[in-house]
Amino acid sequence: MTKLRLAIVGAGPAGIYAADILLKAERNFEVSIDLFDHLPAPYGLVRYGVAPDHPRIKGIINALRGVLDSGDIRIFGNVRFGVDVTLADLKKHYNAVIFATGATQDADLNIPGMHLNGSYGAAEFVSWFDGHPDVPRTWPLEGTEIAVIGNGNVALDVSRMLVKHAEDLLSTEIPENVHAGLQASPVTDVHIFGRRGPTSVKFTPLELREIGQLRDVDMIVYDEDFDYDDAARDAVASNKQVFVIDKTLQQWRQRETGSASRRLHLHFFSKPVEVVDDGSGRVGGFRWERTRSDGAGGVVGTGEIREIPVQAVYRAVGYFGSELKDVPFDKKRGVIPNREGQVLRRDPEAGTGGLFNQQMYGVYVTGWIKRGPVGLIGHTKSDAMETIRHLINDLGNWWYPESPSEESIVALLDERGVQYTGLDGWRNLDLHEIALGEAAGRTRVKVVPRDEMVEISRGEG
Ligand SMILES: Cc1cc2nc3c(=O)[nH]c(=O)nc-3n(C[C@H](O)[C@H](O)[C@H](O)COP(=O)(O)OP(=O)(O)OC[C@H]3O[C@@H](n4cnc5c(N)ncnc54)[C@H](O)[C@@H]3O)c2cc1C
Numbered sequence: 001m002t003k004l005r006l007a008i009v010g011a012g013p014a015g016i017y018a019a020d021i022l023l024k025a026e027r028n029f030e031v032s033i034d035l036f037d038h039l040p041a042p043y044g045l046v047r048y049g050v051a052p053d054h055p056r057i058k059g060i061i062n063a064l065r066g067v068l069d070s071g072d073i074r075i076f077g078n079v080r081f082g083v084d085v086t087l088a089d090l091k092k093h094y095n096a097v098i099f100a101t102g103a104t105q106d107a108d109l110n111i112p113g114m115h116l117n118g119s120y121g122a123a124e125f126v127s128w129f130d131g132h133p134d135v136p137r138t139w140p141l142e143g144t145e146i147a148v149i150g151n152g153n154v155a156l157d158v159s160r161m162l163v164k165h166a167e168d169l170l171s172t173e174i175p176e177n178v179h180a181g182l183q184a185s186p187v188t189d190v191h192i193f194g195r196r197g198p199t200s201v202k203f204t205p206l207e208l209r210e211i212g213q214l215r216d217v218d219m220i221v222y223d224e225d226f227d228y229d230d231a232a233r234d235a236v237a238s239n240k241q242v243f244v245i246d247k248t249l250q251q252w253r254q255r256e257t258g259s260a261s262r263r264l265h266l267h268f269f270s271k272p273v274e275v276v277d278d279g280s281g282r283v284g285g286f287r288w289e290r291t292r293s294d295g296a297g298g299v300v301g302t303g304e305i306r307e308i309p310v311q312a313v314y315r316a317v318g319y320f321g322s323e324l325k326d327v328p329f330d331k332k333r334g335v336i337p338n339r340e341g342q343v344l345r346r347d348p349e350a351g352t353g354g355l356f357n358q359q360m361y362g363v364y365v366t367g368w369i370k371r372g373p374v375g376l377i378g379h380t381k382s383d384a385m386e387t388i389r390h391l392i393n394d395l396g397n398w399w400y401p402e403s404p405s406e407e408s409i410v411a412l413l414d415e416r417g418v419q420y421t422g423l424d425g426w427r428n429l430d431l432h433e434i435a436l437g438e439a440a441g442r443t444r445v446k447v448v449p450r451d452e453m454v455e456i457s458r459g460e461g
Helices: 013-024 044-048 060-068 087-093 122-129 153-163 176-183 205-211 230-238 240-254 348-353 379-393 406-415 423-439 450-457
Strands: 003-009 030-036 073-076 096-099 119-121 145-149 189-193 217-221 262-267 270-277 283-293 299-309 312-315 342-346 356-365
Touching (some): 003 013, 013 044, 013 379, 060 073, 073 423, 119 122, 122 153, 153 205, 153 262, 217 240, 356 379
Parallel strands (some): 096 356, 145 189, 189 262
Antiparallel strands (some): 270 283, 342 356
């Protein structure tokens, strides 16, 4: 019987679901799967993106752990594709590879002043508060007034983490340094800006409602944003999600404010124009243009410019994928070009301007790096199903590896001195974090420094 030796690069939900679906799929060949991740811990953005005060979503890790514990998958953590292993290496040892490397960079926002000190991407801040090993351990939380640009759930996560009192986060898994940083924050006002009106936001109703329940935080919405036109009224009447969002916002309009020590302001119809320099290269203000509905679902500028003083700006305008060595990359969309998960390369005859229209045999993609950084964890499952269907049907086009044995990749990593961590290593780290949590009366306390994670995983600590 044929055996598929499969490498999956990226142990986030997309990579783990792909492995699970393949193992359970109807097929007439055996499989042996190795999952690589450059982090010493699996689960991607579920561990390093989902906010710590969302334990229900973090709980998806339990289901993902069940897949890893099924015994049919090996994991190699702390192994970076493009550095520790290359595409040529994978071709030598596997029949095929699936890239599931996600999207972890901040998308750009091209307005003047974005480079100033005190201007940050949401992804950097999220990585900090979720204890990602590759970001600095301290975060400059010095501003009393902060602007957050964006009207999606990441903007809500960032704003909530900025405005929530640190002691209300103590029950979560946040690392000690994050708790200490948030506790020292002098913040009083967080302002969220979105170009469109309240009926066109990308927030989900649950996350929006949640932010209105924070202790000692007043929700400030502005009456001028609620003068709905026909299109907005239609949206409220016809779309349940918009209806609930509008209801939540309307309730906040009626609330008494003035007693809380912190405020969260929602500014709709506000198009970012400039991050203002305070004269010393630091963020001193935020300038935006008031927009209005164009009657066709979009907005147009009114020419009215407004400004408020702020000492920090966070842009939460989307994530963007990273290019991988020797793998085709669509620089505009930040994804690996593909047809339903089959990776496409440019026609070699057509040069660098050619279309991505030739299947790159043996190479597949799934998750956020396949379709861009939108959608929930659950969506990566349907993504993976599509990719696995093609992988199975393409049996005749898989690679013919020189050294397909399971030991040969281990020998290669050892020869290169890569300090990889396996499934047992993850179990060691997991138990260690849970024990740290127990000692502090919490469910878990995350270990942050990479070398410490690796030492604990490898039993060297
Ligand atoms: C701030 C934030 C909050 C979110 N909150 C929610 C939520 O509450 N609910 C929800 O359903 N969804 C949420 N999401 C969306 C969810 O996280 C994504 O849908 C999901 O994580 C995408 O899965 P993925 O496996 O494609 O990518 P990822 O989760 O990013 O996993 C990619 C993996 O690839 C690895 N990798 C990358 N490059 C390399 C390389 N060169 N070599 C080896 N490994 C590599 C990474 O380390 C990572 O482990 C949130 C997203 C963000 C950004």
